[in-house]
Amino acid sequence: MKFADLGLSDELLKSVIDAGYDEPTPIQAQAIPSVLMMRDIIGIAQTGTGKTAGFVLPMIDILAHGRRRALMPRSLILEPTRELAAQVAENFEKYGKNHDLKMALLIGGVQMGDQVKALQEGVDVLIATPGRLMDLFERGKILLTGCELLVIDEADRMLDMGFIPDIESICSKLPSQRQTLLFSATMPPPIKKLADRFLSNPKSIEVARPASTNINIVQHKVKVASRAKREALRHLLRTDNVSTAIVFCNRKTTVRELAKSLKSHGFSAGEIHGDMDQSARNAELQKFKDGVINILVASDVAARGLDVKGVSHVFNFDTPWHPDDYVHRIGRTGRGGATGRAFTLVSPEDAEAIDNVEKLTGGAIPVMTLDIGAAAEPDERPARKSRDKAEKPQRAPKAEKAASEKPARRKKDAAPTAEDTPVHTESTREEPRRDAPRRDDNRRDDYRRDDYRADAGRSDSGRQGDRRREYRSEPPSPPGEWNGPIPNFLHVSAL
DNA sequence: AAAAAAT
Numbered sequence: 001m002k003f004a005d006l007g008l009s010d011e012l013l014k015s016v017i018d019a020g021y022d023e024p025t026p027i028q029a030q031a032i033p034s035v036l037m038m039r040d041i042i043g044i045a046q047t048g049t050g051k052t053a054g055f056v057l058p059m060i061d062i063l064a065h066g067r068r069r070a071l072m073p074r075s076l077i078l079e080p081t082r083e084l085a086a087q088v089a090e091n092f093e094k095y096g097k098n099h100d101l102k103m104a105l106l107i108g109g110v111q112m113g114d115q116v117k118a119l120q121e122g123v124d125v126l127i128a129t130p131g132r133l134m135d136l137f138e139r140g141k142i143l144l145t146g147c148e149l150l151v152i153d154e155a156d157r158m159l160d161m162g163f164i165p166d167i168e169s170i171c172s173k174l175p176s177q178r179q180t181l182l183f184s185a186t187m188p189p190p191i192k193k194l195a196d197r198f199l200s201n202p203k204s205i206e207v208a209r210p211a212s213t214n215i216n217i218v219q220h221k222v223k224v225a226s227r228a229k230r231e232a233l234r235h236l237l238r239t240d241n242v243s244t245a246i247v248f249c250n251r252k253t254t255v256r257e258l259a260k261s262l263k264s265h266g267f268s269a270g271e272i273h274g275d276m277d278q279s280a281r282n283a284e285l286q287k288f289k290d291g292v293i294n295i296l297v298a299s300d301v302a303a304r305g306l307d308v309k310g311v312s313h314v315f316n317f318d319t320p321w322h323p324d325d326y327v328h329r330i331g332r333t334g335r336g337g338a339t340g341r342a343f344t345l346v347s348p349e350d351a352e353a354i355d356n357v358e359k360l361t362g363g364a365i366p367v368m369t370l371d372i373g374a375a376a377e378p379d380e381r382p383a384r385k386s387r388d389k390a391e392k393p394q395r396a397p398k399a400e401k402a403a404s405e406k407p408a409r410r411k412k413d414a415a416p417t418a419e420d421t422p423v424h425t426e427s428t429r430e431e432p433r434r435d436a437p438r439r440d441d442n443r444r445d446d447y448r449r450d451d452y453r454a455d456a457g458r459s460d461s462g463r464q465g466d467r468r469r470e471y472r473s474e475p476p477s478p479p480g481e482w483n484g485p486i487p488n489f490l491h492v493s494a495l
Numbered sequence: 496a497a498a499a500a501a502t
Contacts, residue, residue: 080499080500081499081500082499082500107500108500108501108502109500109501129499129500129501130500130501131500131501131502132500132501133501134501135501135502157499160498160499161498161499161500162499162500163499163500166500250496250497250498251496251497251498252497252498273498274498274499274500299497299498299499300497300498300499301498301499303498318497320497321496321497322497322498325497325498349496
């Protein structure tokens with residue numbers, strides 16, 4: 001399958017080829033012809049699957065016909081974060097260079113003046129985060145009645161962020177005669193409901209199972225006492241052939257402190273999180289893209305969709321609370337067919353979270369132990385379960401495990417791991433058959449955690465808080481499996 | 496337990 005077979009115009013094909021692409025990704029191959037036929041689409045796809053070009057390319061051809069008018073954008077793309085919106089705008093610029101199309105990027109954190117001016121001059125494409133779009137709409141700076149093409153990107157993320165009421169309100173301002181494309185990595189009931197309400201006879205396109213991880217990413221979890229995390233990270237940064245890395249933390253404060261610490265240890269690091277103003281965020285991201293720094297310490301503002309070429313490593317300094325975020329974070333590496341490496345530093349506090357991640361992704365992540373000193377004196381409690389002991393032989397853990405354990409269930413997980421994992425790798429779990437039901441359990445948990453009512457807005461957080469408490473009051477799961485003495489620190493040699 | 500998004 002070639003791009004030339006998808007029905008795109010010649011001049012558009014030229015920009016695609018100039019950008020270095022020849023073969024469409026699966027989602028592009030499926031989405032582009034349908035979008036060109038003006039179908040509504042529900043696309044279930046992770047970021048990194050080429051989803052953006054999947055809608056940007058056909059949109060350019062659709063918009064090539066017709067005229068733009070002041071204040072009346074002809075199409076609208078909604079994105080959950082400013083960075084994502086900016087990225088989609090870059091795509092439009094790249095692929096639309098042979099077309100006379102105007103776009104406006106409507107995001108918060110920047111002056112409204114230029115945005116208003118662009119709207120007054122007339123735009124073909126509006127790329128927006130919901131907040132700023134609503135703001136401008138309420139100020140009467142936009143008319144959405146001419147907007148006959150709508151893209152709702154990362155819908156599940158929008159849901160997480162409480163944007164669904166905004167989305168509904170925006171949808172109701174658009175003409176009912178329009179084409180709507182909805183993309184989401186997962187399809188929880190509220191998103192399905194949204195799709196039922198605002199899409200007509202949509203074509204479903206699914207390219208990757210939700211929450212599956214890219215086969216090009218070699219994953220490890222590194223057991224480490226929480227106070228040894230920084231040292232473990234530095235060790236990995238120095239020894240694992242890191243060219244460019246994103247280090248994710250769960251808290252903005254951790255991001256700040258870690259970035260500072262890395263710098264003081266001589267690393268070329270920067271930071272990005274939501275407490276920084278937009279220009280600082282942009283500047284750090286640009287430094288990272290330009291190679292001025294090669295380590296970006298980030299909050300989950302950068303977890304989804306961020307597309308920086310050539311990120312060799314993703315480190316999870318903390319295991320994300322929400323297992324979906326794990327998939328998104330590590331998806332920042334291994335892009336475009338390259339091989340990436342993802343390390344998750346797992347301290348006892350991360351035990352429950354990593355457990356949820358493994359349930360979601362359907363496979364135990366291989367464990368790696370480091371031979372760094374600080375990790376050898378962790379603050380753990382004695383082992384509690386016999387299973388734990390069985391999994392912590394002092395010697396040759398691998399051989400023993402290999403005999404007793406079934407291979408990872410999904411080949412795609414097993415393949416890169418087997419060939420690329422250092423010798424000192426073991427698997428911590430032996431319950432493969434429970435995978436399927438537990439995955440379902442986990443998903444139900446997801447639904448319980450968030451408030452999915454259509455009218456749930458940010459002002460409704462009290463209710464959400466109640467639910468969270470309810471969720472958390474369930475019986476606590478046992479502490480981390482490796483709370484017992486950490487096994488000998490096997491030397492990890494050639495990584 | 497967090498983060499994000501309008502100011």
